[in-house]
Amino acid sequence: MERINVGLVGYGVVGNGVAQILEEKKDLLRKKSGVEINLKKVYTRNWNKNFQYPLSEDKKAYSLEEILNDEDISIVIELTGGIDFPYKLLSEAIKRKKHIVTANKALLAEKGKEIFLLAEKYGVRIGFEASVAGGIPIIRSLREGLVANEIQKIYGILNGTTNYILTNMYKYGKDFKTALKEAQELGYAEADPTLDINGTDAAHKIAILASLSYGGFLDFNQVYVEGIQNIDPLDIDLGKELGYILKLLAIAKGHNGEAEVRVHPTFIPEENPLSKVDGVFNAVMVEGDSVGETMFYGKGAGSLPTASAVVSDIVDISKSVIRGIGNEIELTSMNWEHKDLSLTRVSDFFTRYYIRFTVPDITGILAKVAEVFAKYSISIAAVIQKEKVLSYYKNSTSEKIVPLVILTHTASENNVQKAIEEIESKGITVGKSVIIRVEDEEK
Amino acid sequence: MERINVGLVGYGVVGNGVAQILEEKKDLLRKKSGVEINLKKVYTRNWNKNFQYPLSEDKKAYSLEEILNDEDISIVIELTGGIDFPYKLLSEAIKRKKHIVTANKALLAEKGKEIFLLAEKYGVRIGFEASVAGGIPIIRSLREGLVANEIQKIYGILNGTTNYILTNMYKYGKDFKTALKEAQELGYAEADPTLDINGTDAAHKIAILASLSYGGFLDFNQVYVEGIQNIDPLDIDLGKELGYILKLLAIAKGHNGEAEVRVHPTFIPEENPLSKVDGVFNAVMVEGDSVGETMFYGKGAGSLPTASAVVSDIVDISKSVIRGIGNEIELTSMNWEHKDLSLTRVSDFFTRYYIRFTVPDITGILAKVAEVFAKYSISIAAVIQKEKVLSYYKNSTSEKIVPLVILTHTASENNVQKAIEEIESKGITVGKSVIIRVEDEEK
Numbered sequence: 001m002e003r004i005n006v007g008l009v010g011y012g013v014v015g016n017g018v019a020q021i022l023e024e025k026k027d028l029l030r031k032k033s034g035v036e037i038n039l040k041k042v043y044t045r046n047w048n049k050n051f052q053y054p055l056s057e058d059k060k061a062y063s064l065e066e067i068l069n070d071e072d073i074s075i076v077i078e079l080t081g082g083i084d085f086p087y088k089l090l091s092e093a094i095k096r097k098k099h100i101v102t103a104n105k106a107l108l109a110e111k112g113k114e115i116f117l118l119a120e121k122y123g124v125r126i127g128f129e130a131s132v133a134g135g136i137p138i139i140r141s142l143r144e145g146l147v148a149n150e151i152q153k154i155y156g157i158l159n160g161t162t163n164y165i166l167t168n169m170y171k172y173g174k175d176f177k178t179a180l181k182e183a184q185e186l187g188y189a190e191a192d193p194t195l196d197i198n199g200t201d202a203a204h205k206i207a208i209l210a211s212l213s214y215g216g217f218l219d220f221n222q223v224y225v226e227g228i229q230n231i232d233p234l235d236i237d238l239g240k241e242l243g244y245i246l247k248l249l250a251i252a253k254g255h256n257g258e259a260e261v262r263v264h265p266t267f268i269p270e271e272n273p274l275s276k277v278d279g280v281f282n283a284v285m286v287e288g289d290s291v292g293e294t295m296f297y298g299k300g301a302g303s304l305p306t307a308s309a310v311v312s313d314i315v316d317i318s319k320s321v322i323r324g325i326g327n328e329i330e331l332t333s334m335n336w337e338h339k340d341l342s343l344t345r346v347s348d349f350f351t352r353y354y355i356r357f358t359v360p361d362i363t364g365i366l367a368k369v370a371e372v373f374a375k376y377s378i379s380i381a382a383v384i385q386k387e388k389v390l391s392y393y394k395n396s397t398s399e400k401i402v403p404l405v406i407l408t409h410t411a412s413e414n415n416v417q418k419a420i421e422e423i424e425s426k427g428i429t430v431g432k433s434v435i436i437r438v439e440d441e442e443k
Numbered sequence: 444m445e446r447i448n449v450g451l452v453g454y455g456v457v458g459n460g461v462a463q464i465l466e467e468k469k470d471l472l473r474k475k476s477g478v479e480i481n482l483k484k485v486y487t488r489n490w491n492k493n494f495q496y497p498l499s500e501d502k503k504a505y506s507l508e509e510i511l512n513d514e515d516i517s518i519v520i521e522l523t524g525g526i527d528f529p530y531k532l533l534s535e536a537i538k539r540k541k542h543i544v545t546a547n548k549a550l551l552a553e554k555g556k557e558i559f560l561l562a563e564k565y566g567v568r569i570g571f572e573a574s575v576a577g578g579i580p581i582i583r584s585l586r587e588g589l590v591a592n593e594i595q596k597i598y599g600i601l602n603g604t605t606n607y608i609l610t611n612m613y614k615y616g617k618d619f620k621t622a623l624k625e626a627q628e629l630g631y632a633e634a635d636p637t638l639d640i641n642g643t644d645a646a647h648k649i650a651i652l653a654s655l656s657y658g659g660f661l662d663f664n665q666v667y668v669e670g671i672q673n674i675d676p677l678d679i680d681l682g683k684e685l686g687y688i689l690k691l692l693a694i695a696k697g698h699n700g701e702a703e704v705r706v707h708p709t710f711i712p713e714e715n716p717l718s719k720v721d722g723v724f725n726a727v728m729v730e731g732d733s734v735g736e737t738m739f740y741g742k743g744a745g746s747l748p749t750a751s752a753v754v755s756d757i758v759d760i761s762k763s764v765i766r767g768i769g770n771e772i773e774l775t776s777m778n779w780e781h782k783d784l785s786l787t788r789v790s791d792f793f794t795r796y797y798i799r800f801t802v803p804d805i806t807g808i809l810a811k812v813a814e815v816f817a818k819y820s821i822s823i824a825a826v827i828q829k830e831k832v833l834s835y836y837k838n839s840t841s842e843k844i845v846p847l848v849i850l851t852h853t854a855s856e857n858n859v860q861k862a863i864e865e866i867e868s869k870g871i872t873v874g875k876s877v878i879i880r881v882e883d884e885e886k
Binding site: 017021025028029031032033129134135136137140141143144145146147148149150215273276277288289290291292293294295296297298299302304305307308309311312315316323324336337 | 468472474475476578583584586591592593719720731732737739740741745748751754755767
């Protein structure tokens with residue numbers, strides 16, 4: 001039985017969970033993996049706090065060097081936050097030939113190329129199962145279980161906070177602000193929820209999944225991201241009439257050597273299993289050319305679920321350490337095409353659209369809108385035109401204002417944007433139009 | 444780049460899919476795994492047929508020895524059927540130190556102990572991802588992704604044929620015979636569907652998952668199995684009134700060193716994600732003490748989905764072959780507790796029950812039933828007593844006959860069986876009672 005020593009940097013919620021599992025399940029892990037894993041040292045900036053899983057004094061490190069300079073430690077687990085500090089830390093660790101386990105999606109999405117190429121140079125492995133979808137083993141499934149597939153599309157609900165809010169808006173008709181406030185009160189949204197709400201967190205995760213699926217690094221700044229902060233309950237209701245449920249989807253599709261990577265509020269049909277994923281749960285749908293449609297569902301956050309993924313990486317890398325790294329592929333799982341991914345420009349997106357215009361309730365409006373759509377080759381699949389004025393639209397003028405919803409067949413984003421601009425500039429509508437993309441294959 | 448030669452025995456639907464993937468995706472597999480996999484020889488009893496993926500003459504073997512005696516072949520893929528022939532074949536291959544990949548769940552469930560211990564003795568690996576739930580990487584996820592978990596419960600829909608039939612009965616009110624006939628016409632049920640319908644196929648699969656989860660071999664003959672052949676649409680309807688959906692569930696639960704392994708028609712609440720798994724799809728729910736609830740969903744059968752899993756094993760074992768087998772754990776993933784699993788006896792099951800009695804519509808019946816339940820410490824959670832005679836119950840006598848449904852809280856199987864026996868023997872009921880177990884945690 002060989003023993004592997006690990007060092008942990010960052011002792012927050014997930015760090016406590018990892019220490020707990022490594023300590024309390026030493027025996028289970030040994031029986032299941034054949035490796036004895038020893039948590040040798042833990043570093044955090046301030047030990048003068050109460051911890052969920054308190055550590056004995058001999059495990060506490062008071063400087064990073066205690067971990068980095070310890071030649072017995074072969075794996076460094078990084079569970080801090082931000083980008084700059086962990087980037088420096090991991091670079092140092094890699095140069096000392098320590099393998100890495102991290103849950104830091106921001107770091108991997110924005111500095112992945114630098115980190116992975118450095119790791120490749122020094123021959124160390126990086127485990128990052130916990131960076132996407134918490135305890136769900138999606139990284140391992142993509143790399144290994146679905147290795148025989150060209151991934152046509154990978155998409156999912158990758159942020160629990162926004163899914164909790166949208167579920168609450170859908171089920172109880174709440175508006176965004178109320179739903180956010182409730183999520184904060186229940187601990188499902190942070191005090192500063194910006195990166196969740198505006199889609200950045202989901203974008204970090206889909207960027208990682210896109211690299212794994214399509215085998216190249218990408219420029220994170222080019223990923224299209226739209227959050228849920230402007231979602232109007234009216235659109236959730238109108239979508240329902242069309243058989244759709246609104247989710248914040250993170251989507252990656254590969255075609256012709258390019259990847260289309262985007263995060264935005266999205267209507268999906270009720271028949272799609274993702275539409276049933278409620279509350280803080282995460283789920284990822286993978287479409288592979290051999291396997292077809294397959295879905296992975298579970299808790300996307302939390303101390304022990306995320307720690308479960310971190311420990312699975314520690315075990316996996318420990319096995320590698322014992323038998324020696326097999327080949328270079330283990331080091332470059334994000335880069336198997338050995339060229340950077342080029343991302344499809346927003347204007348070249350090709351999907352279906354839900355568009356809500358706000359129009360006066362007079363005859364001839366639909367004809368005018370349809371005419372512009374035809375000019376831009378946008379084919380209309382369904383229309384909802386409300387006869388009655390919704391209370392929402394009541395205003396002080398005597399004119400009746402109603403919503404006009406158009407569901408399109410697959411169309412080019414560029415054409416849709418141009419058509420809407422033309423319709424608005426012609427004064428056919430009053431007020432701003434709402435565009436929500438629809439993920440629903442044409443039958 | 445190292446090259447691994449594989450031999451394939453059995454060239455049916457899945458075999459054709461495997462050959463197609465290995466031939467057409469050689470390049471993708473090389474880029475993603477760093478290994479070149481060469482399908483060297485394929486054996487089938489009769490080459491004089493039309494194949495979905497025809498092979499060139501140089502790949503055809505006309506005797507098993509061409510594969511077994513070829514020292515260049517390091518992995519043998521077994522995709523035949525039955526138990527006796529593949530058992531002999533695999534034993535021979537293992538003795539020649541060839542690694543094995545198989546999709547044969549019957550073999551592994553009924554002869555797993557012999558096969559795995561032989562493999563351990565000769566130091567070869569057995570890949571069996573394809574034996575459970577087709578393309579869904581559930582084996583790998585249990586072994587690796589969820590390694591940090593004590594599995595509290597693993598359960599799922601593991602047979603597409605029966606799920607297709609039950610979905611059809613639920614959605615369109617069809618009876619079992621009609622639904623089976625339609626499934627056969629559409630190719631979702633075989634001409635002889637016995638092993639699917641009676642639950643044996645699902646039982647084979649849950650036996651494998653139970654061994655992986657609880658780390659020991661089990662006696663397949665002791666697994667409790669009940670099929671869907673006697674399901675009455677009336678119970679599907681009455682269950683619906685209680686918020687339940689009927690599925691053929693395969694269930695394994697571990698407690699106190701024992702495993703409770705059973706397959707039977709089961710009511711699950713509409714909120715359970717498994718209740719939305721329709722048609723031929725499979726899904727497995729895993730409850731781990733760290734990860735919580737996690738679900739894996741996808742196609743459980745078919746040429747390419749199953750081949751996707753077979754190829755993932757070939758890739759995985761190929762990597763092992765190149766870098767050397769790391770430790771004995773890879774060889775004994777079904778046996779990490781190093782002792783056989785003892786199975787809970789049926790009479791010791793402890794779950795919730797739906798019981799439908801058939802009773803005359805006269806006062807006092809419920810009181811009599813409730814009295815017997817109280818005697819056996821069975822607590823009643825809900826009752827449905829129909830005032831009107833259902834058309835189903837109309838008979839030629841003048842007496843009104845109605846269904847009386849009792850939903851219990853968690854109770855012991857032994858007590859439930861005794862209570863029903865007593866109620867029936869006292870003449871309170873007319874006709875046979877129906878018992879359906881309910882998988883619904885008490886709140």
